[in-house]
Amino acid sequence: MEKETERIATVVPVEEVDAAGLVAEIYADIKRVKGINFIPNFWKVLAVYPPQLEQVWNQLKTIMHPEDSGREGLLSPQTREMIAVAVSASNGCSYCVNSHTAALKKLGVSQESIGEVLAVVGLFSQTNALADGFQVKSDVFPNFE
Numbered sequence: 001m002e003k004e005t006e007r008i009a010t011v012v013p014v015e016e017v018d019a020a021g022l023v024a025e026i027y028a029d030i031k032r033v034k035g036i037n038f039i040p041n042f043w044k045v046l047a048v049y050p051p052q053l054e055q056v057w058n059q060l061k062t063i064m065h066p067e068d069s070g071r072e073g074l075l076s077p078q079t080r081e082m083i084a085v086a087v088s089a090s091n092g093c094s095y096c097v098n099s100h101t102a103a104l105k106k107l108g109v110s111q112e113s114i115g116e117v118l119a120v121v122g123l124f125s126q127t128n129a130l131a132d133g134f135q136v137k138s139d140v141f142p143n144f145e
Contacts, residue, residue, distance in 0.1 A: 043057070
């Protein structure tokens, strides 16, 4: 009987050693841009359909790593990652919470700051649910001046 490997997704991920062509190029770019020495499971799973791997990686790189293309982001890398953690927590994506928390720690963000981000997430999950549940009519709007 063959030893079964641990399942990490609903498809068989493309391991770095098996990557060729476009997938190998994107894997190298992921490692370079993120400053890591491995390919995270998320990318290995998306690689089963290379056009999506390419689209998602290019979109993520454009938004999360604008400095890589010579642009200066309006938000700091720490702020972008904090938003990613907050949205991931709100969406219930444990993979993303872990990934972006690791990125925050790599950027030098303290554990207490990460706790504060999640406190804000928890607060607004509650207040959003209350406002939506009570169907409160908006009466505070941003000023356009």
